[in-house]
Amino acid sequence: xxxxxxxxxxxxxxxxxxxxxxxxxxxxxxxxxxxxxxxxxxxxxxxxxxxxxxxxxxxxxxxxxxxxxxxxxxxxxxxxxxxxxxxxxxxxxxxxxxxxxxxxxxxxxxxxxxxxxxxxxxxxxxxxxxxxxxxxxxxxxxxxxxxxxxxxxxxxxxxxxxxxxxxxxxxxxxxxxxxxxxxxxxxxxxxxxxxxxxxxxxxxxxxxxxxxxxxxxxxxxxxxxxxxxxxxxxxxxxxxxxxxxxxxxxxxxxxxxxxxxxxxxxxxxxxxxxxxxxxxxxxxxxxxxxxxxxxxxxxxxxxxxxxxxxxxxxxxxxxxxxxxxxxxxxxxxxxxxxxxxxxxxxxxxxx
Amino acid sequence: xxxxxxxxxxxxxxxxxxxxxxxxxxxxxxxxxxxxxxxxxxxxxxxxxxxxxxxxxxxxxxxxxxxxxxxxxxxxxxxxxxxxxxxxxxxxxxxxxxxxxxxxxxxxxxxxxxxxxxxxxxxxxxxxxxxxxxxxxxxxxxxxxxxxxxxxxxxxxxxxxxxxxxxxxxxxxxxxxxxxxxxxxxxxxxxxxxxxxxxxxxxxxxxxxxxxxxxxxxxxxxxxxxxxxxxxxxxxxxxxxxxxxxxxxxxxxxxxxxxxxxxxxxxxxxxxxxxxxxxxxxxxxxxxxxxxxxxxxxxxxxxxxxxxxxxxxxxxxxxxxxxxxxxxxxxxxxxxxxxxxxxxxxxxxxxxxxxxxxxxxxxxxxxxxxxxxxxxxxxxxxxxxxxxxxxxxxxxxxxxxxxxxxxxxxxxxxxxxxxxxxxxxxxxxxxxxxxxxxxxxxxxxxxxxxxxxxxxxxxxxxxxxxxxxxxxxxxxxxxxxxxxxxxxxxxxxxxxxxxxxxxxxxxxxxxxxxxxxxxxxxxxxxxxxxxxxxxxxxxxxxxxxxxxxxxxxxxxxxxxxx
Numbered sequence: 001x002x003x004x005x006x007x008x009x010x011x012x013x014x015x016x017x018x019x020x021x022x023x024x025x026x027x028x029x030x031x032x033x034x035x036x037x038x039x040x041x042x043x044x045x046x047x048x049x050x051x052x053x054x055x056x057x058x059x060x061x062x063x064x065x066x067x068x069x070x071x072x073x074x075x076x077x078x079x080x081x082x083x084x085x086x087x088x089x090x091x092x093x094x095x096x097x098x099x100x101x102x103x104x105x106x107x108x109x110x111x112x113x114x115x116x117x118x119x120x121x122x123x124x125x126x127x128x129x130x131x132x133x134x135x136x137x138x139x140x141x142x143x144x145x146x147x148x149x150x151x152x153x154x155x156x157x158x159x160x161x162x163x164x165x166x167x168x169x170x171x172x173x174x175x176x177x178x179x180x181x182x183x184x185x186x187x188x189x190x191x192x193x194x195x196x197x198x199x200x201x202x203x204x205x206x207x208x209x210x211x212x213x214x215x216x217x218x219x220x221x222x223x224x225x226x227x228x229x230x231x232x233x234x235x236x237x238x239x240x241x242x243x244x245x246x247x248x249x250x251x252x253x254x255x256x257x258x259x260x261x262x263x264x265x266x267x268x269x270x271x272x273x274x275x276x277x278x279x280x281x282x283x284x285x286x287x288x289x290x291x292x293x294x295x296x297x298x299x300x301x302x303x304x305x306x307x308x309x310x311x312x313x314x315x316x317x318x319x320x321x322x323x324x325x326x327x328x329x330x331x332x333x334x335x336x337x338x339x340x341x342x343x344x345x346x347x348x349x350x351x
Numbered sequence: 352x353x354x355x356x357x358x359x360x361x362x363x364x365x366x367x368x369x370x371x372x373x374x375x376x377x378x379x380x381x382x383x384x385x386x387x388x389x390x391x392x393x394x395x396x397x398x399x400x401x402x403x404x405x406x407x408x409x410x411x412x413x414x415x416x417x418x419x420x421x422x423x424x425x426x427x428x429x430x431x432x433x434x435x436x437x438x439x440x441x442x443x444x445x446x447x448x449x450x451x452x453x454x455x456x457x458x459x460x461x462x463x464x465x466x467x468x469x470x471x472x473x474x475x476x477x478x479x480x481x482x483x484x485x486x487x488x489x490x491x492x493x494x495x496x497x498x499x500x501x502x503x504x505x506x507x508x509x510x511x512x513x514x515x516x517x518x519x520x521x522x523x524x525x526x527x528x529x530x531x532x533x534x535x536x537x538x539x540x541x542x543x544x545x546x547x548x549x550x551x552x553x554x555x556x557x558x559x560x561x562x563x564x565x566x567x568x569x570x571x572x573x574x575x576x577x578x579x580x581x582x583x584x585x586x587x588x589x590x591x592x593x594x595x596x597x598x599x600x601x602x603x604x605x606x607x608x609x610x611x612x613x614x615x616x617x618x619x620x621x622x623x624x625x626x627x628x629x630x631x632x633x634x635x636x637x638x639x640x641x642x643x644x645x646x647x648x649x650x651x652x653x654x655x656x657x658x659x660x661x662x663x664x665x666x667x668x669x670x671x672x673x674x675x676x677x678x679x680x681x682x683x684x685x686x687x688x689x690x691x692x693x694x695x696x697x698x699x700x701x702x703x704x705x706x707x708x709x710x711x712x713x714x715x716x717x718x719x720x721x722x723x724x725x726x727x728x729x730x731x732x733x734x735x736x737x738x739x740x741x742x743x744x745x746x747x748x749x750x751x752x753x754x755x756x757x758x759x760x761x762x763x764x765x766x767x768x769x770x771x772x773x774x775x776x777x778x779x780x781x782x783x784x785x786x787x788x789x790x791x792x793x794x795x796x797x798x799x800x801x802x803x804x805x806x807x808x809x810x811x812x813x814x815x816x817x818x819x820x821x822x823x824x825x826x827x828x829x830x831x832x833x834x835x836x837x838x839x840x841x842x843x844x845x846x847x848x849x850x851x852x853x854x855x856x857x858x859x860x861x862x863x864x865x866x867x868x869x870x871x872x873x874x875x876x877x878x879x880x881x882x883x884x885x886x887x888x889x890x891x892x893x894x895x896x897x898x899x900x901x902x903x904x905x906x907x908x909x910x911x912x913x
Contacts, residue, residue: 055805057716079808080816086809092802096824105820106810155810 004067006031006191007052007084007159012061014047014215021047023215024061031158034185034192036202038238039212045195048212049161052193053086054079065159085152085160085190089167091144093136099123099147100132106155122150125184142173149181153188160185162194166201178204199239203227211235233274233344242274243316247343254343257311258336259288263343276340280307280318284335291334296326309334364815365710369723372703376727376782379741380604386744387597398595403602406582410606413499413576414561420504421560425511426553428650430541433519436635437643443650445894448509450657452886454843455506456569457879460863461661462502463573464668464872466493471664494575502574503564505657510563511556518549537636558614565607566734568846569864579603580846583736587850593744600737607732662883668876681857682877689858692773692848693841696780701834703727703781704788709822712796713804713814724789731786735846742779742851746770771853779847784840788833795829796822835889842885 005028014022022044029035037045050056052063054070054077062072065084070077085106093102100119107115123129126146136144145165152160165181166174182205185192196202202209203223211219211226219231230236233244247254247261249271254263256273263271281287282305294306294315302319305326309316320326432444450458465472468485482488492498530544564578571578579599587596638646707724714720730738746769754765769775799821807817845860852861859878866875 053805053809055808078813079805080811080813082809084809086806088802088806090800090802092800092806094803094806094821105807108811151806152809 003030005029005064006033006066007193008062008064009048009052010062010064010072012048012051012058012063014044014051014056014058014060020215022051022058025212025215025217027210027217027220029159029191029193031191032189034182034194034205034207036206036209037193037195037212038199038202038209039197040238041197043212044215045197045212046163049086049163049193049195052159053084053161054082055086083155083157083159085155085157087148087152087160087162087165089164091136091148091168093144093148093151095136098133098135099128099139102136102147103132103151103154105151118154122154125187126150126180141169142177145169145177146180149184153184153190156188157190160190160192162192164196165194166196166198174201175204181205203239211238228339230342233272233342236274236276236342236344240276241317242276243279244272244274245312245314247271247273249343257313258309261338261341261343266343266345270346272344272346274342274344275316275336277318279337279340280316281335281337282318282320282324282332284333287333287335289334289336291332293326293328293330293332295328298322307332307334365706365714366717366719366723368703368706369710369720369727372707372785373723373726375778376729376785378745379738379782380729380733382744382748383597383600383604383737383741386594387601389594398598399602402582402586403579403599406577406579406599407602407606409496409576410565410578410580410603412496413503413571413578414564414610416496416500417503417507417564418557418561420500421508421511422553422557424504424508424653425556426515426546426549428508428653429512429516429519429549430545431646431650433516434537434635435638435643435646437638437646439647439651440635443647443654446654446658447512447650448890448894449654449659449662449887450506451509451513451890452883453506453658453661454569454845454860454882454886455503455563455567456573456845456860456867457665457863457882458506458657458661459499459502459570459573460867460872460875460879461665462493463867465661465664466490467872494573496576499571499574499576502570503560503567505653506570507560507563508653508657510559511553514552514556515549518552519545554614558610561610562607562732562734565603565610566736566846568736568849569860569867573867579606580734580736583740584846584850587740587743593740596740597744600740603734603737607734611732665876665879665883668873669880672873672876679877682862682881685857685859685862685878686881688856689842689860692776692780692858693838695773696777696784696841697834697838699777700781700785700837701788701792701830704785704792704833705822705826705830706818708789708792708796709818710814712801712822713817715801724793727782728786728789730782731784733783735783735844736850738783739779739847739850742775742782742847743770746775746851771851773853773856776848776851776853776856779851780841780844783844783847784837787840788837791833791836792826792829795826795832799825832892835892839885839889843882 008028009025012022012025013020025044025048027035027048037048039045047056051058051071057076058071060072063070065082068077069075070082094105097105100123103119103122104115107118110118119132120129123132126143126149128143128146131139131143136147139147145168149162149165152162162181166177169177178201194202194205206223208220208222209226210217213234219226219235221229226235227239230239233242236242245256245258247256247263247270249255249263249266249268251268252262252264252266253260254266254271254273258273258275261273289309289311291307291309294308296303296305301322303322303324303326304317304319306315306317326332428443428447432440432447453461464470467473468489473485473488473490476490477483477485477488480488493502526544526548527540530540535543565580567578568580568584571581572584579602583596583599583603586592586599637643704724707727710720711724733741750765750767750770753768757763757765769778803825804817804821807820808814812820842858843860845864848858849861849864852858857865859882862878863875863882866872866878
């Protein structure tokens with residue numbers, strides 16, 4: 001890695017009393033890059049974000065921004081001295097200040113003309129021109145989110161932190177705000193670290209995803225990498241539901257009732273084959289198995305289907321195009337997309 | 352194991368204010384211990400074989416009696432007002448609060464005059480019953496332990512009333528409804544559900560009432576009860592025996608500590624988790640006709656004897672005095688002096704409380720910042736007399752050291768600089784009521800999300816900048832509320848003011864005390880009226896807030912001992 005990272009964590013540990021929140025996290029974010037910290041609640045992702053912000057002191061390890069050390073080795077830079085922006089989950093807009101004053105809050109000491117120009121520019125970018133005198137409680141949820149984002153970006157920080165930026169928005173608004181946020185980030189060129197528990201948020205916004213569990217980073221990669229090459233069963237299951245079936249590995253192939261799957265590098269013995277729902281293809285040109293439809297339910301764009309595949313003990317769930325009419329009790333032919341299958345050694349199967 | 356950065360981080364404006372206040376708060380207690388144990392061992396034995404046992408027993412009886420009275424009256428009236436609807440309910444709901452305006456010594460003052468053998472009540476009774484001379488017919492003496500329990504109880508039951516009313520009004524609704532759906536009759540609902548749930552509130556309110564009783568020096572003296580407080584006071588004032596006073600004060604501190612421990616233990620392990628959710632207020636059951644009137648009378652009784660009658664008497668006395676002698680110049684000077692004193696203490700106290708409370712919030716992982724407001728709050732748990740005796744010792748030591756230093760440096764010997772000075776009195780009041788302001792501000796701060804000040808930090812403000820930009824504007828109502836409570840409590844304060852005031856400086860409360868000591872009751876009536884009038888201010892504010900929210904917040908509920 002020849003670049004100087006915009007933000008870097010080096011073996012960061014943190015504990016609250018006796019609970020370990022972070023157990024040695026190292027991560028580097030390139031300038032201009034958007035990284036999502038993805039994981040279930042309690043995995044330590046918010047702690048890592050707060051450590052980057054300076055709101056929490058790491059018990060061990062180093063944090064740096066560019067070539068400037070922020071924490072570790074007896075150094076601790078106070079949050080206001082870091083030049084890092086943070087967008088809070090609850091937005092933390094100052095209720096006693098109007099939109100313009102909120103946006104200008106981080107610009108104290110700047111020449112007045114520049115402050116005014118910056119505020120006007122930000123308002124235009126977030127589509128709130130003319131609302132500068134409005135108070136936060138007068139804004140809709142989406143507008144508050146945009147003001148919070150713009151306020152954090154106003155002082156032009158090299159790094160922007162976002163704590164669950166979309167969690168307070170409803171599904172419909174969320175999609176629009178994701179692309180709007182990405183647009184703003186790209187326009188300023190700031191590196192960003194975003195905490196989220198929602199894989200869809202991470203996939204939609206991030207250049208790279210750092211998957212966290214139990215205070216550690218489990219996997220880092222582009223959305224494609226973490227989706228297609230999950231390091232373990234848990235990582236695979238975090239993104240989408242899986243159908244799992246036990247298998248036996250022999251000579252690099254995992255044998256299951258649904259045929260054999262490539263298992264390169266796995267020792268002979270028992271293993272687990274995991275299939276994404278999309279792996280079952282009811283419109284395949286070369287179906288391999290026959291199945292009975294146990295139930296089918298129309299849910300808008302899709303139809304969820306439960307199938308009993310001949311020769312398989314447990315039923316499997318999948319979905320088909322809504323146009324595809326299915327009859328409960330009817331027989332269908334099923335093909336399997338073997339690129340959507342992952343084979344993991346047995347001992348990696350936990351919880 | 353403090354890291355170097357942690358220690359360095361503590362040395363900022365917040366840290367300095369915090370450590371100075373905390374040091375000032377524990378200095379008098381340390382001084383008490385030093386002087387008490389430095390005193391004569393013989394004295395200990397003498398005091399503890401004569402004065403202390405009797406005073407302890409009387410204090411314990413008084414405290415237990417007051418606790419029982421305020422518990423029953425406060426809880427009972429709160430339950431009636433919260434669950435029954437009867438004609439006049441709104442009126443008694445507010446009337447029941449009013450005795451809060453009466454410091455116990457003012458109430459005692461008024462009742463002593465009312466019940467005087469040739470006072471209005473006994474004279475009227477004699478006239479009705481046809482007796483000629485006071486010697487022929489007499490009510491039982493109010494200057495007695497039972498009399499004192501009644502007077503203290505009447506003055507202090509609102510602490511329990513306010514705390515339990517909040518619980519009954521909003522927080523137990525669902526559970527009470529659940530009990531009713533399970534077929535419980537009203538009495539069973541009260542004893543099996545509402546009362547146990549209100550237990551922490553009752554205990555907190557009763558503990559406050561007992562603390563006030565222990566703090567009092569005026570009423571106990573007027574009513575001829577020998578409490579530990581009056582023992583401390585007379586040992587110093589009448590016998591100028593500072594080590595002796597310090598020893599009794601220490602004994603008293605142990606008493607208070609035991610009391611607080613008892614209250615803590617009384618809460619036990621039981622869960623009172625329902626308290627988190629403030630739900631709908633209970634719909635009160637209507638009571639009409641004789642039953643409704645009965646409930647009205649029951650609720651009227653404590654406020655009538657605790658406020659209406661004594662207040663009316665004071666007003667009449669003050670009016671007669673004014674008509675007879677006009678407005679005395681002293682009372683104007685005393686009012687101005689009282690306001691000046693209370694205002695000075697309020698400005699300093701609220702400023703310090705604001706700094707320390709915000710300082711703790713803005714340094715979440717700094718122990719010194721976290722401890723400062725707690726340590727600074729000890730003065731509220733310490734009775735005023737005890738605090739004053741401790742401060743007398745500290746001030747004396749300070750003046751002696753100062754004189755020695757100045758003389759050693761070749762200057763002219765200095766006199767009393769802080770002993771018996773206005774500044775010394777202000778410090779005492781600040782230390783005494785710091786917790787009142789701090790807890791009020793803390794309640795306000797809890798409603799502000801920490802992400803707001805963290806946001807200010809991320810946008811370039813230091814801790815002080817974050818306080819100024821976020822806490823200051825958002826907490827203005829909390830500061831104002833804290834200032835009002837602080838101001839009124841300073842105005843009413845008697846024991847510390849009595850012991851520490853500069854020579855010739857009189858406040859309304861010390862004037863009242865002096866007139867009562869001389870037996871010239873009518874002269875103090877105007878001062879008493881003024882004290883009660885100021886005491887009404889926070890209650891008016893409280894009832895206005897109470898109308899907006901179903902759960903009223905008051906000094907009683909928020910000033911509960913640590």
